[in-house]
Amino acid sequence: MARRATPEVNAGSMADIAFLLLIFFLVTTTIEKDKGIARQLPPIEPPTEEPPIIKEKNLFIVNVNKSDQLLVEDELMELKDLRLAAIEFLDNGGAVAGSPEYCSHCKGDRSTSSSDNPDKAVISVQNDRLTSYKMYISVQNELVAAYNFLRNRESERLYGWKFTEMKKNVADGNFSGDEEIIKSKLENIQKLFPLKLSEAEPKKSGL
Amino acid sequence: MSKFTKKKSGELPAVNTASLPDIVFMLLFFFMVVTVLRNNNLLVLNQMPKADQVEKLQKDRSVYIFAGKPSARYQDKYGREGKIQIGDKYTDITSLKFALEEARRKLRPELQEKVMVALKVDKETNTGLVSDIKQELRELNMLKLIYITAQGNELDQ
Numbered sequence: 001m002a003r004r005a006t007p008e009v010n011a012g013s014m015a016d017i018a019f020l021l022l023i024f025f026l027v028t029t030t031i032e033k034d035k036g037i038a039r040q041l042p043p044i045e046p047p048t049e050e051p052p053i054i055k056e057k058n059l060f061i062v063n064v065n066k067s068d069q070l071l072v073e074d075e076l077m078e079l080k081d082l083r084l085a086a087i088e089f090l091d092n093g094g095a096v097a098g099s100p101e102y103c104s105h106c107k108g109d110r111s112t113s114s115s116d117n118p119d120k121a122v123i124s125v126q127n128d129r130l131t132s133y134k135m136y137i138s139v140q141n142e143l144v145a146a147y148n149f150l151r152n153r154e155s156e157r158l159y160g161w162k163f164t165e166m167k168k169n170v171a172d173g174n175f176s177g178d179e180e181i182i183k184s185k186l187e188n189i190q191k192l193f194p195l196k197l198s199e200a201e202p203k204k205s206g207l
Numbered sequence: 208m209s210k211f212t213k214k215k216s217g218e219l220p221a222v223n224t225a226s227l228p229d230i231v232f233m234l235l236f237f238f239m240v241v242t243v244l245r246n247n248n249l250l251v252l253n254q255m256p257k258a259d260q261v262e263k264l265q266k267d268r269s270v271y272i273f274a275g276k277p278s279a280r281y282q283d284k285y286g287r288e289g290k291i292q293i294g295d296k297y298t299d300i301t302s303l304k305f306a307l308e309e310a311r312r313k314l315r316p317e318l319q320e321k322v323m324v325a326l327k328v329d330k331e332t333n334t335g336l337v338s339d340i341k342q343e344l345r346e347l348n349m350l351k352l353i354y355i356t357a358q359g360n361e362l363d364q
Contacts, residue, residue: 011228014228015224015227015228015231018228018231018232018235019231021235022231022234022235022238025235025238025239025242026238028242029238029241029242034263034264034266034325034355035261035262035263035264035355035356035358036258036261036262036264036325036326036353036354036355036356037258037260037261037262037353037354037356038262038323038351038352038353039351039352039353039354040350040351040352041341041344041345041350041351041352042345042350043345043348043350044345044346079361079362080362127334127338128334129333129334129335129338130333130334130335131333131334132330132331132332132333132334133256133328133329133330133331133332133333133334133337134256134330134331134361135334136334136337137256137257137258137330137354137356137361138256138258138361138362140258140354141258141259141260141356141360141361144260145259145260148260164260167262168262168263171262171263172263199338
């Protein structure tokens with residue numbers, strides 16, 4: 001007798017099984033896309049070192065109290081006005097023309113009572129321990145936005161592209177041209193408006 | 208039986224579904240490959256605040272710290288105060304350093320120097336807890352950190 005042909009396995013339900021698995025993985029997949037505000041912490045200073053003296057006019061003090069209210073330069077302020085106030089402060093360029101500290105790329109009021117130049121200008125954020133994290137991040141976000149606005153303005157003037165967009169492109173690896181040149185250009189812009197955010201130790205609540 | 212009788216006209220032939228399993232399998236493999244099963248079982252509430260001036264996180268060199276109130280099912284046991292979580296368990300502020308060292312050692316050796324700390328903190332937490340964490344990070348000399356945020360802007364609401 002010739003051998004009997006083995007009956008073919010019915011594969012009709014294979015699609016159903018595969019669909020089930022597919023739906024399971026579809027549901028469990030979380031394509032994580034974590035983004036955030038990056039920050040560099042200051043290293044711990046040796047105790048002997050004298051803290052640098054900063055002139056009052058070069059300091060922009062942002063105070064957040066425990067009920068999330070903002071006190072900017074001794075005035076009550078809404079969060080939405082913070083960005084503009086910070087831009088005005090950083091972009092002021094109060095140093096007199098001709099002095100070594102003169103800021104040629106500033107477009108601000110050049111008032112003598114505000115910051116000399118962006119390199120000198122320091123924004124100091126003081127939090128209460130009971131400030132909500134939401135408020136803290138919002139304040140940081142607005143201040144970074146102020147810096148980004150100024151950096152974008154300068155990079156568009158000098159190179160014709162936006163600082164934030166180019167930085168993102170470099171990080172993603174999609175841009176045309178020499179990476180080294182673009183990186184040095186980015187650093188150049190950062191030097192024009194260096195991020196100088198100081199955070200004091202948060203005060204005890206109720207003081 | 209003539210070879211030339213016409214087939215029944217008008218009826219559409221059935222669509223051939225033989226390649227359907229192949230297509231579905233391809234999709235299946237795609238999702239199997241990209242799926243990351245969560246390796247952190249969240250013990251704390253974790254609703255991130257919104258921000259729009261953000262940068263991307265480089266995942267291969269980061270250590271996660273979660274903080275916030277304990278999730279609803281742990282609140283009976285651990286109370287409602289803000290808590291820190293690293294890996295799969297609650298961590299006290301005093302033992303934060305050991306937990307972080309441990310987490311750092313799990314990274315690829317060449318990236319351990321460039322370690323970045325990703326802070327995933329619930330928006331209702333007090334800033335005090337965050338600054339305690341930051342103080343510990345400074346003492347550990349892990350100075351790069353990133354506050355993970357959700358997309359949007361708190362001002363818009």
